[in-house]
Amino acid sequence: MNKFQWRRVVIKVGSALIAPDKKGCSSRYLLSIAQFILRCRMHGIEVVLVSSGSVAAGAHFFAESDRKDIAIKKAMAAAGQTSMMATWDRFFDFPCAQILLTHADLTDRERYESIRETMFSLLNGGLLPIINENDTVTTDELKVGDNDNLAAMVAAAADADTLIICSDVNGLYDKNPNQHDDAKLINWVTEITPEIYAMAGGADSSVGTGGMKTKIEAAEKATSHGISTFIVNGFEESSFNDLLNGRNPGTLFQPYKRPLQERLHWLTHTSKEQGELIVQGSFDEPLDKNSSQLTSDGIVEVRGEFAIGDTILVRSDDGTRLAKATSNYSSCMLSYISEQESEDLNLQPGPIISDEDIAILEKQ
Structure with missing residues (x-):
């Protein structure tokens, strides 16, 4: 023993x-x-x-x-x-x-x-x-x-x-x-x-x-x-x-x-994603180090229906799986703010995801 x-x-x-x-x-x-x-x-x-x-x-x-x-x-x-x-x-x-x-x-x-x-x-x-x-x-x-x-x-x-x-x-x-x-x-x-x-x-x-x-x-x-x-x-x-x-x-x-x-x-291996966030562009830093890089301007598409606090998959527009994360917004709200011009929003939205709630995935 x-x-x-x-x-x-x-x-x-x-x-x-x-x-x-x-x-x-x-x-x-x-x-x-x-x-x-x-x-x-x-x-x-x-x-x-x-x-x-x-x-x-x-x-x-x-x-x-x-x-x-x-x-x-x-x-x-x-x-x-x-x-x-x-x-x-x-x-x-x-x-x-x-x-x-x-x-x-x-x-x-x-x-x-x-x-x-x-x-x-x-x-x-x-x-x-x-x-x-x-x-x-x-x-x-x-x-x-x-x-x-x-x-x-x-x-x-x-x-x-x-x-x-x-x-x-x-x-x-x-x-x-x-x-x-x-x-x-x-x-x-x-x-x-x-x-x-x-x-x-x-x-x-x-x-x-x-x-x-x-x-x-x-x-x-x-x-x-x-x-x-x-x-x-x-x-x-x-x-x-x-x-x-x-x-x-x-x-x-x-x-x-x-x-x-x-x-x-838990985010990577246990939690099940309820929807997907398709984003464009490459990030200067890993998302788990600077989640503020992910803004409404970078959202290409919101897939599925999810609520605040649900796990989502963040995927690039070329199909690469980037991360699993806890969403700070519902799918409905993310769809809405992604369709608005930044200057048209009455309130500057907070972070879509938070640094501590992101699990980076290997490219698949």
Whole structure:
């Protein structure tokens, strides 16, 4: 335990580990994970568990149903969630707490802060927070989409220093290990590049392992917040023994040396833009250093509908993504002032965005 020097760990467990046969929850693979959590806590390490699997855990209740629509899946999630929580709870002699989230909870700054406060209170009280996406009420618009990325968002919100993502393979390989006998496990990743994504299997690659791309996305979110991220084989007990003994059993993504500040990380990786601001010209200084450069005269177009305080994407007129920012104006007001001559305005408008509420994006 001395090698990694963890303080707070988020561990993500998927459906295949929770209900491998889709006949309800099984302890087959969860016992070793529970033992890992217990031993971490014995060493003074705080743990947050992100556990998907409610739909898989509740599928057997509807095995005879011919319907496969979204309403049935939501019912499966409702039935399976209680079963899953009960399964985790019986492994431990300390209390667990359930937190169900949608993307809307994470992208709203006030609710995001509330989630953080709740997690900190639970950890301070010695409870184990168990987090899942709220599949019973979520819609396509509100979904995070996968629990790998949810785990990365939770790790950032929890100020964790380590994220452990359980997979069905040992980690990231240079080729699909199910198709290539000479595939090599990559133990260390210092920078997530397009080549790393290609190994995971992207639009231009057919060599990746299914589900690995979202794990790389999650690793990118987490490492940019200064969080070390492991991808390990959750089906192997030895993975957790190795971690406890300070050995890397899978792939370790090293954190940024200069992580993003908490609010800027939230803007970049969690908050969802509600609209776009198309602007012209190049700026003498980065926008986050001098936001006053962005004036109504430079607005080419306002896209979408958003309110004061919503997150917007600032894009140049050539299509380059410049920044995500919190808007100080509604889309209606920005459209109005951009159409007026400066001398026609009765009041000189304030800054469109503020220096502290801008996250600069890499050119894409």
